[in-house]
Amino acid sequence: MELAWYALLGLFFATYLVLGGYDYGVGLLLARRDSPAARRAALNAVGPFFLGNEVWLVAAVGILFGAFPTLEGELLSGLYPAVIGALAGVVLVTAGVQLRSRPTAEWARAGWDRVVVAGSALAALGWGALLAGLLQGVPLRADGHVDGVTHLFTPFVAAAGLAMVALVAAHGATFLTLRLPAADAAPVARLARRLVPVAVTAVGAATVLGLLSDRVRGAAQQPLAAVLLPLLLVAALLVARTALGRGRPGLAFAATSAALALPVALVGAALWPWALVSTVEPAGGLTVADAAASGPTLRLLGWLALPLLPALLGFQAMCWWVFRGRIDGRAPVYW
Amino acid sequence: MDTLLLARLQFATTTSIHFLFVVVTLGLVTLLVGLQTAGFLTGKPVYERLTRFWGQLYVINYVLGIATGIVMEFQFGLNWSGLSRYVGNVFGAPLAIETLVAFFLESTFLGMWIFGWHRLRRGVHLALLWGVALTAYASAFWIMVANSWLQHPVGYELRDGVAHLTDFGALLTNPTLGFAFGHVVAAALLTGGMLMAAVSAWHLIRRTPDFDLFRKSLRIGLVTAALAVTLVQGFGFAQFGPVGQVQPTKFGAGPERDALVAEWTARFGPGDYTPPALANVGLGFMILIGFTLGCVWLLLPLVWRDWVIRLRFPLWLILLAVPLPFVAVILGWIAREVGRQPWVAYGLLPTGQAVSPVGPGVMLTSLIGFSLLLGTLAVTNWVLLVRHAARGAHDPALGRPPEPETDPRPRTVFA
Ligand code: HDD
Ligand code: HEM
Ligand code: HEM
Numbered sequence: 171m172e173l174a175w176y177a178l179l180g181l182f183f184a185t186y187l188v189l190g191g192y193d194y195g196v197g198l199l200l201a202r203r204d205s206p207a208a209r210r211a212a213l214n215a216v217g218p219f220f221l222g223n224e225v226w227l228v229a230a231v232g233i234l235f236g237a238f239p240t241l242e243g244e245l246l247s248g249l250y251p252a253v254i255g256a257l258a259g260v261v262l263v264t265a266g267v268q269l270r271s272r273p274t275a276e277w278a279r280a281g282w283d284r285v286v287v288a289g290s291a292l293a294a295l296g297w298g299a300l301l302a303g304l305l306q307g308v309p310l311r312a313d314g315h316v317d318g319v320t321h322l323f324t325p326f327v328a329a330a331g332l333a334m335v336a337l338v339a340a341h342g343a344t345f346l347t348l349r350l351p352a353a354d355a356a357p358v359a360r361l362a363r364r365l366v367p368v369a370v371t372a373v374g375a376a377t378v379l380g381l382l383s384d385r386v387r388g389a390a391q392q393p394l395a396a397v398l399l400p401l402l403l404v405a406a407l408l409v410a411r412t413a414l415g416r417g418r419p420g421l422a423f424a425a426t427s428a429a430l431a432l433p434v435a436l437v438g439a440a441l442w443p444w445a446l447v448s449t450v451e452p453a454g455g456l457t458v459a460d461a462a463a464s465g466p467t468l469r470l471l472g473w474l475a476l477p478l479l480p481a482l483l484g485f486q487a488m489c490w491w492v493f494r495g496r497i498d499g500r501a502p503v504y505w
Numbered sequence: 506m507d508t509l510l511l512a513r514l515q516f517a518t519t520t521s522i523h524f525l526f527v528v529v530t531l532g533l534v535t536l537l538v539g540l541q542t543a544g545f546l547t548g549k550p551v552y553e554r555l556t557r558f559w560g561q562l563y564v565i566n567y568v569l570g571i572a573t574g575i576v577m578e579f580q581f582g583l584n585w586s587g588l589s590r591y592v593g594n595v596f597g598a599p600l601a602i603e604t605l606v607a608f609f610l611e612s613t614f615l616g617m618w619i620f621g622w623h624r625l626r627r628g629v630h631l632a633l634l635w636g637v638a639l640t641a642y643a644s645a646f647w648i649m650v651a652n653s654w655l656q657h658p659v660g661y662e663l664r665d666g667v668a669h670l671t672d673f674g675a676l677l678t679n680p681t682l683g684f685a686f687g688h689v690v691a692a693a694l695l696t697g698g699m700l701m702a703a704v705s706a707w708h709l710i711r712r713t714p715d716f717d718l719f720r721k722s723l724r725i726g727l728v729t730a731a732l733a734v735t736l737v738q739g740f741g742f743a744q745f746g747p748v749g750q751v752q753p754t755k756f757g758a759g760p761e762r763d764a765l766v767a768e769w770t771a772r773f774g775p776g777d778y779t780p781p782a783l784a785n786v787g788l789g790f791m792i793l794i795g796f797t798l799g800c801v802w803l804l805l806p807l808v809w810r811d812w813v814i815r816l817r818f819p820l821w822l823i824l825l826a827v828p829l830p831f832v833a834v835i836l837g838w839i840a841r842e843v844g845r846q847p848w849v850a851y852g853l854l855p856t857g858q859a860v861s862p863v864g865p866g867v868m869l870t871s872l873i874g875f876s877l878l879l880g881t882l883a884v885t886n887w888v889l890l891v892r893h894a895a896r897g898a899h900d901p902a903l904g905r906p907p908e909p910e911t912d913p914r915p916r917t918v919f920a
Contacts, residue, residue, distance in 0.1 A: 217616075217620055218616050218617060218619070218620035218621075219616065220616060221571075221612040221613070221615055221616035221619075222612055222613040222616045222617075224571070224575075224612065225608055225609050225611075225612040225613065226609075227575070228574075228575060228578060228604050228608050228609070228612075229604045229605055229608070229609050231578050231579065231582075231604070232578070232600055232601040232602075232603065232604025232605060232608075233601055233604075233605075234582075235578075235581065235582070235589060235593065235597040235600050235601055236597040236598050236600060236601020236602070237597075237601065239589040239590065239593020239594060239596075239597045240589065240590055240593065242581070242582045242586075242589045242593065242597075243581075243582055243585075243586025243587070243588070243589035243590050243593070243861070244586060245582065246579060246582030246583045246586070247582060247583055247584070247586040247861035247862075247863055250583060250863055250867050250871070251867070253579060253582075253583060254583070254870075254871050254874070254875075257575065257576060257579050258874065258875070258878060260575060261572045261575065261576060261878060261879070261882070262878075264568065264571055264572045264575070265568055265569070265572050265882050265885075265886075268564075268565075268567075268568045269565070269568055269885070269886070269889060271902065272565060272889045272892075272893065272902075273889070273892075314590070315586075315862045316862075318864065319863070319864070319867055463593065463594045463597060463598075464594050464669045464670070466669065466670045466671065466673075467594045467595070467597070467598050467669075467670045470598060470670065470673055471598060471601055471602070474602060474605070474606075475605065478605055478606065481610075482605065482609050482610065482613075485610060485613050485614070486613055488617070489613055489616060489617050492617060492621070492624070492625065493617075493620065493624075504619055504620060504902060504903065
């Protein structure tokens with residue numbers, strides 16, 4: 171029961187990183203000195219999906235609160251700086267994307283675009299730091315509270331945050347390759363091909379720093395998973411690069427999507443059976459079973475989730491289906 | 506500085522901003538459903554134009570609802586980890602249900618509705634708006650279930666100091682839920698109706714084009730506001746009974762209060778178990794506002810032969826009254842939330858025990874940072890709303906038909 175909910179939590183957060191990840195990637199790419207029309211087109215490629223993407227985060231936190239209340243409190247307050255960074259980023263992107271086209275003046279729109287760029291960078295940094303913070307363990311004391319926030323400031327966390335920024339940028343460019351009008355796709359595909367090696371380098375650097383860190387090695391309960399999954403991530407990125415080179419943006423997008431989902435699987439698998447590993451007291455961590463809500467709550471939520479999940483996924487799929495394919499210049503644009 | 510105070514300040518600021526936007530969301534979406542359905546059934550173009558104009562304002566307003574809502578959701582874990590630790594088994598359930606049942610679908614539907622004009626069949630497009638409205642109401646309902654549980658914890662048992670769910674049904678029949686939900690929904694309709702009437706009044710005062718359109722929305726707004734204000738008053742007074750009964754310390758002195766304070770002193774040790782005086786000050790003003798707004802009924806007869814418009818001063822009155830519902834909703838929540846202090850979960854979990862053990866520096870940074878961020882965004886959002894309201898209904902960006910041309914490149918002339 172706990173395992174099913176833990177998997178569901180992971181699924182929602184990973185899907186958020188995949189879907190929200192291309193929002194942030196497209197957001198970062200607004201930093202290029204493109205024409206206003208090109209920036210507008212990039213945002214409208216995301217357009218109809220934007221609201222439905224972000225809500226995976228809202229639902230993930232809902233599941234976290236409902237099914238793993240204890241984890242919710244310790245995780246969010248224990249990794250406070252990473253969480254508020256990500257949160258501020260999410261808020262800035264939400265407001266920036268939806269409001270940027272409300273003013274008509276070009277300077278005002280450019281200003282909002284900068285807000286989106288900054289927000290996207292913050293969000294990616296924050297989520298990367300959060301996942302890294304989990305991987306290196308937290309100073310959870312016997313009374314069940316995390317001590318201070320300085321434990322978060324390590325080279326590994328910084329490298330993981332930057333790696334996430336590079337990942338979403340490559341993912342966003344790949345998404346645009348898939349969605350922009352065919353005539354505009356070629357330059358963006360070249361950009362994506364250049365960004366993938368950057369992401370590989372960043373992920374590699376984070377992995378090396380992680381392997382060198384005592385805390386990460388100490389926290390990893392399943393060393394095999396902790397080594398295999400980063401390798402898989404790099405492999406996914408290499409597939410993406412090849413696919414981009416051969417003009418197969420769909421395959422490339424699937425590969426970068428996998429690259430964004432894998433870090434979540436990595437954290438879940440490497441720490442299992444723990445949800446939070448304590449760096450100060452060996453037995454002081456929080457196991458997935460301990461973190462879960464009690465039986466009646468999980469059963470209630472389970473009866474609810476069973477019929478609901480197909481409906482949720484169905485309506486999301488409807489959204490992807492209705493707005494599938496490349497955008498054309500004639501479609502009404504709103505963002 | 507005291508982390509508890511900082512955490513409370515942050516919660517109060519964020520929720521208040523959140524609520525200023527979601528009352529409008531909840532009120533406007535109801536009116537929009539009416540407008541778009543009328544357009545679908547009658548085929549009259551004026552309804553489509555009304556839907557696009559008010560829909561545009563609705564969507565702009567929605568942005569801050571989401572932005573502040575996400576911060577709210579995280580705040581429980583960031584600043585109130587004790588809440589999830591001690592009562593999360595019970596309190597977390599309605600919140601989880603809310604996100605899955607309501608928000609998830611609401612946002613998915615809304616994205617399709619915004620981008621679905623001229624692309625989806627009209628019936629499907631209308632159904633999406635109905636979906637948005639129903640899920641918005643569902644979200645308000647489930648958040649009220651959660652809040653009512655904090656007001657009056659039911660359906661749980663304590664084991665090792667942690668609350669476990671025993672009876673979910675009791676959460677739904679909570680005496681602090683029903684009337685409060687009715688009151689909140691009616692307040693949202695009142696706010697939406699007043700806003701619609703006031704924007705229309707402004708256009709009629711300025712004699713902008715589109716007289717017929719704004720005349721229509723003035724009428725719709727006034728009728729909605731009148732019906733809603735009566736419901737607000739009814740549900741409002743109805744709340745005193747059940748709330749006073751389960752929360753004897755909320756509305757003032759009495760033997761029940763003294764008995765309860767004595768019981769708490771025995772169980773939790775001596776302390777100040779009465780809410781700050783501030784709590785009930787606002788309640789009086791809110792009731793005053795409730796009666797003042799009740800005067801919209803006096804304007805209704807003037808709708809006949811457009812006397813409201815011809816006399817002009819009623820239009821000014823409507824315009825000036827717009828801030829009142831917003832002030833009232835905040836005062837109402839202060840009465841409800843501050844009135845249950847010093848408890849997070851009434852009689853079960855003291856506020857001081859719920860706060861996260863993070864340092865005051867971190868908490869202060871987060872308080873200042875998020876208050877500035879959300880405050881700035883809120884003001885910007887209102888400026889944009891006012892501008893778009895003033896721009897009129899001739900060509901909102903929302904629902905604009907596609908360009909009949911073949912150049913595949915997106916054009917910048919939109920919006
Ligand atoms: C347009 C807004 C508005 C208006 C005009 C009124 N209210 Fe209200 N009131 C609210 C909006 C609101 C609210 C923000 O929606 C609250 C906060 C929590 C709740 O349940 O509703 C609230 C709370 C609230 C409470 C506190 C409940 C508690 O502590 O649990 C009471 C007793 C009343 N109201 C009573 C009234 C009466 C008798 C009114 C006038 C005749 C009135 N309200 C007008
Ligand atoms: C303190 C508790 C609250 C939390 C944690 C919370 C959380 C949220 C979140 C996360 C969202 C964004 C959902 C999305 O992405 O679409 C949201 C929006 C919304 N909230 Fe709240 N909320 C709270 C209080 C309330 C109250 C009291 C009401 C009304 C009675 C309300 C009504 C709504 C509505 C209608 C929306 C959707 C419309 C919009 O975004 O403007 N919320 N809330
Ligand atoms: C959107 C409308 C709401 C407003 C304007 C509002 C207002 C407030 C205010 C002013 C406080 C500070 C009280 C004090 O500490 O002195 C507070 C606290 C709090 N409220 Fe609300 N509230 C709203 C909805 C909710 C809902 C729906 C929930 C639960 C789901 C909730 C849960 C809490 C909690 C947990 C606290 C912090 C603990 C405390 O100080 O009591 N609030 N709220």
